[in-house]
Amino acid sequence: MAHPQHEQVRQRYSFRCGYCGVSEADSGGRLTVDHYHPVSQGGGESEDNLVYACIKCNQFKGDFIPHADDQRNERRVLHPLIDPIGQHVQLEPGKGRLKSLTRTGRFHIDLLQLNRPELVKHRLQRQERRLLKRQLDSLIDKVGSLTSTITALELEVERLKRIHGQ
Numbered sequence: 001m002a003h004p005q006h007e008q009v010r011q012r013y014s015f016r017c018g019y020c021g022v023s024e025a026d027s028g029g030r031l032t033v034d035h036y037h038p039v040s041q042g043g044g045e046s047e048d049n050l051v052y053a054c055i056k057c058n059q060f061k062g063d064f065i066p067h068a069d070d071q072r073n074e075r076r077v078l079h080p081l082i083d084p085i086g087q088h089v090q091l092e093p094g095k096g097r098l099k100s101l102t103r104t105g106r107f108h109i110d111l112l113q114l115n116r117p118e119l120v121k122h123r124l125q126r127q128e129r130r131l132l133k134r135q136l137d138s139l140i141d142k143v144g145s146l147t148s149t150i151t152a153l154e155l156e157v158e159r160l161k162r163i164h165g166q
């Protein structure tokens with residue numbers, strides 16, 4: 001059964017998995033509601049404890065909760081809306097892989113398996129689509145500018161024909 005706040009959560013996360021960024025459209029269906037702090041460990045239903053998550057991220061995260069030893073070693077899951085993710089994790093340009101910048105980042109990537117082959121492939125495809133879109137936009141601009149040049153030249157030809165009485 002869907003979580004009672006499913007709709008609010010999916011809107012708050014713009015229909016994407018808070019952990020890996022995959023969208024509903026990419027995955028072909030609605031995602032799940034994850035309890036950042038697991039219910040089995042006393043987590044509640046407050047807005048900040050509910051993360052929109054794809055099935056894989058939700059599974060890999062499981063019921064993990066940092067214990068004293070983890071806390072000492074900065075091992076925890078990053079909260080998509082509360083933690084400054086970019087300070088812990090960075091996308092390697094052209095490789096589609098996430099690189100950790102901190103110990104927490106490394107743990108986060110490993111636990112959620114954020115470099116799983118399907119995700120890396122997905123990131124590379126997304127990157128390629130963006131690149132193709134930019135190339136297409138630039139070609140459309142060029143066609144527009146060439147069309148204006150052709151129109152101007154045609155007018156010039158007409159003008160010259162009139163002058164020469166043709």
Ligand SMILES: [Zn+2]
Pocket residue numbers: 017018019020021022053054055056057058
């Ligand atoms: Zn995910």
